[in-house]
Amino acid sequence: MNSLTVLLLALPALALLLLVLAMAIVLRRAWRGRAEARQVARVAGLRPLLLDVLAAREVDERVVSGLDRLDELDQRTWHAVEPGLVRLLGKVRGPGRDALAELMTRRGVVARAHRQAASRSAVRRCVAADVLGTIRPAGATDSLSRLLVDRDPEVRRVAARALGGLLYPAAATALLASLSGPRAVPARVVSSSLARLGPRAQPALLEALGASDPGIRAVAAEILGLVSSGGAGDALAATVRADPAVEVRIRAARALGRLGSPGGTTALVEACSPGNPGPLRAVAARALGDAGQAEAVPALRGLMSDPEHHVARNAAESLARCGPRGLAALERAAAGDDSSAAGEHAAATLTQVRAPTRHKPSAATLSRRA
Amino acid sequence: MTRALVADDDQDIRDLVALVLSDEGFEVVVQPDGPSALRVFRDNPVDVVVLDLMMPGMSGLDVCRVLRRDPAGAYVPVVLLTSAARQIDARVAIAGADAAVAKPFAPSELADRVRAVLVEAAA
Numbered sequence: 001m002n003s004l005t006v007l008l009l010a011l012p013a014l015a016l017l018l019l020v021l022a023m024a025i026v027l028r029r030a031w032r033g034r035a036e037a038r039q040v041a042r043v044a045g046l047r048p049l050l051l052d053v054l055a056a057r058e059v060d061e062r063v064v065s066g067l068d069r070l071d072e073l074d075q076r077t078w079h080a081v082e083p084g085l086v087r088l089l090g091k092v093r094g095p096g097r098d099a100l101a102e103l104m105t106r107r108g109v110v111a112r113a114h115r116q117a118a119s120r121s122a123v124r125r126c127v128a129a130d131v132l133g134t135i136r137p138a139g140a141t142d143s144l145s146r147l148l149v150d151r152d153p154e155v156r157r158v159a160a161r162a163l164g165g166l167l168y169p170a171a172a173t174a175l176l177a178s179l180s181g182p183r184a185v186p187a188r189v190v191s192s193s194l195a196r197l198g199p200r201a202q203p204a205l206l207e208a209l210g211a212s213d214p215g216i217r218a219v220a221a222e223i224l225g226l227v228s229s230g231g232a233g234d235a236l237a238a239t240v241r242a243d244p245a246v247e248v249r250i251r252a253a254r255a256l257g258r259l260g261s262p263g264g265t266t267a268l269v270e271a272c273s274p275g276n277p278g279p280l281r282a283v284a285a286r287a288l289g290d291a292g293q294a295e296a297v298p299a300l301r302g303l304m305s306d307p308e309h310h311v312a313r314n315a316a317e318s319l320a321r322c323g324p325r326g327l328a329a330l331e332r333a334a335a336g337d338d339s340s341a342a343g344e345h346a347a348a349t350l351t352q353v354r355a356p357t358r359h360k361p362s363a364a365t366l367s368r369r370a
Numbered sequence: 371m372t373r374a375l376v377a378d379d380d381q382d383i384r385d386l387v388a389l390v391l392s393d394e395g396f397e398v399v400v401q402p403d404g405p406s407a408l409r410v411f412r413d414n415p416v417d418v419v420v421l422d423l424m425m426p427g428m429s430g431l432d433v434c435r436v437l438r439r440d441p442a443g444a445y446v447p448v449v450l451l452t453s454a455a456r457q458i459d460a461r462v463a464i465a466g467a468d469a470a471v472a473k474p475f476a477p478s479e480l481a482d483r484v485r486a487v488l489v490e491a492a493a
Contacts, residue, residue, distance in 0.1 A: 051386055051389050052389070054386060054477075055386055055393065055477050056477065057373075057389045057393075057478045057481070087382065088382055088386075090379070090474060091382055091386065091474050092475060092476070093475065093479075094476040094477050096477070097474075351422065351474060
């Protein structure tokens with residue numbers, strides 16, 4: 001048998017083999033497609049059950065029966081349901097959510113997430129951070145804090161967001177620390193997570209006002225203005241007065257204005273004095289209006305004559321937010337009692353204040369209409 | 371039956387809010403964005419509107435402002451769903467909304483807030 005004969009015999013055999021292989025691939029794909037479609041349908045069928053549990057105001061019979069059904073799912077279906085469940089869990093609070101989080105812990109989701117936090121795959125580490133932040137199990141702070149210094153920047157961002165959802169005070173310390181160093185997390189992400197922690201973050205934020213990194217101090221000052229439930233006024237006032245970085249003083253001034261504590265007014269008035277940097281003076285003048293304390297009126301009235309336009313304009317606008325005394329000061333200045341520059345700023349502000357605005361009717365008006 | 375209009379681009383939130391309000395006895399209409407919510411409202415005004423703050427294109431605040439300019443929507447109670455309730459208090463007031471509920475929301479809190487704004491509007 002020569003080589004040509006061998007070739008002539010082998011070619012049809014090879015063609016047949018290829019045909020069989022192609023058919024096997026097609027059949028396998030069709031089978032897998034049907035299996036996936038069945039799985040998708042099964043998961044879609046379970047969605048109303050998940051929503052039902054999550055929307056419950058209390059753990060009643062309906063919730064318990066829903067949880068039992070989920071607990072009985074085979075491992076394959078559970079794996080298919082799990083991503084959707086994690087997504088839904090992050091959108092609600094309440095007894096249904098807590099019951100589902102418990103069920104997920106029992107089914108090993110948390111243990112797997114802790115393991116995946118050390119995976120070589122960045123995607124798996126991201127998923128692990130997301131799961132831990134959503135379920136909020138004990139020990140999540142430690143795992144997520146380690147992911148905050150991950151070599152992958154996306155993992156660090158996901159971990160920072162997840163820490164914000166934990167609602168544990170210890171998360172604030174880790175988040176603030178992540179603002180500096182070669183693997184720093186963007187300040188925007190950290191700020192958002194600190195704000196989510198709310199007043200729980202206050203002890204760590206107050207401590208961070210003394211950090212050596214001005215970036216950490218700036219974020220701490222700003223977030224204190226958003227989340228403080230009291231007790232941060234003195235520390236912020238000291239920061240406005242004495243922090244070596246102007247940006248930190250500016251953020252602290254804004255925060256004092258938002259908090260509106262009477263004790264902060266003195267520090268803000270001092271920050272408006274001519275020896276200070278212009279941007280700080282302008283922000284402090286505006287913050288006095290945010291605070292809206294009548295004690296600031298004499299200082300603001302004087303500032304309307306300031307040679308720096310932004311300071312003078314902000315002072316006039318702030319007076320309009322300091323109640324009747326502030327408005328009276330504006331009217332006197334507009335009538336010519338103060339400098340001509342002050343009069344112009346006062347008149348411009350009064351024009352804005354008096355411009356017709358659409359107000360919602362009072363309850364009494366509504367009642368009359370009814 | 372009290373009618374509620376819910377607009378949120380997130381289907382999960384839409385379905386959850388609808389379920390919470392249905393359980394409270396509301397008849398609920400859901401829409402995926404601001405413009406369609408406004409169309410539905412103009413065709414058939416509702417008793418209370420629940421809007422997501424951060425919808426793409428037309429935000430909840432934008433929808434609220436448009437509603438307030440419409441005679442039919444000027445006084446309808448509006449609840450905004452937001453991820454940062456404390457920070458948007460002032461903006462909510464400026465846009466004319468009646469209340470804000472922070473996401474992730476608790477079903478009981480949402481239901482109570484919606485009931486409260488309806489009671490206030492009727493007072």
